[in-house]
Amino acid sequence: MKGLIFTEFLAMVEEVHSLDMVDEIIENCDLPSGGAYTTVGTYDHTEIVALVCELSAKSGVEVNDLLKAFGTYLFTSLSRTYPEFVSKADDPLSFLEEVETYIHIEVRKLYPEAELPTFYCSRPNSPNELHMIYESMRHMEDVCEGLIIGCMKHFDQKFNLTREKLPDGNELFILEKLG
Numbered sequence: 001m002k003g004l005i006f007t008e009f010l011a012m013v014e015e016v017h018s019l020d021m022v023d024e025i026i027e028n029c030d031l032p033s034g035g036a037y038t039t040v041g042t043y044d045h046t047e048i049v050a051l052v053c054e055l056s057a058k059s060g061v062e063v064n065d066l067l068k069a070f071g072t073y074l075f076t077s078l079s080r081t082y083p084e085f086v087s088k089a090d091d092p093l094s095f096l097e098e099v100e101t102y103i104h105i106e107v108r109k110l111y112p113e114a115e116l117p118t119f120y121c122s123r124p125n126s127p128n129e130l131h132m133i134y135e136s137m138r139h140m141e142d143v144c145e146g147l148i149i150g151c152m153k154h155f156d157q158k159f160n161l162t163r164e165k166l167p168d169g170n171e172l173f174i175l176e177k178l179g
């Protein structure tokens, strides 16, 4: 997993808690990297799981809530780092469809070693209802939910979001535009 994801996670911990909290969770986890991340480096994705578990133990906030909050934070960071992807879009559902067909493809050109999920998108019932099936060996469904929420907030769009685990282990997100 790219160092960018780690540096953004630690920036969120510093913003919401403190720099001491950042130091403490790094010290308490036995991290192969030692916790020294650079944005362009690549690290084992299990390190983020360890850091989140440690933050949960220290803060009393559930792991899945921390992961969702991180996803929302991450969307804001990504849209600042890569404004060209977000500025072209005028509709959040079309933007989300483009994550698979355009954005992550561009990301892979920048970072050939990126570990990206696969999305299967469709609008089976109405143009205002997007079905997104998330598939990833890393199972970052909660981060994904947070990213989707961050995206809808960015476009200032009211919405309903439901989640369902499919029999094959993938996750279906159903996103409905409101208003």
Ligand code: HEM
Residues within 6 Å of the ligand: 001, 002, 003, 004, 005, 078, 079, 082, 085, 086, 096, 099, 103, 104, 107, 113, 114, 115, 116, 117, 136, 137, 138, 139, 140, 143, 144, 147, 148, 151
């Ligand atoms: C400006 C838009 C976006 C950019 C530039 C971007 C870029 C990236 C990058 C750099 C990674 C890390 C890859 C790695 O660490 O190896 C990543 C992972 C990920 N992205 Fe995106 N992304 C964007 C939007 C989104 C959105 C809107 C979603 C959700 C629908 C999403 C879902 C994910 C997930 C869930 C991962 C974690 C890896 C996994 O689940 O396997 N991304 N993305």
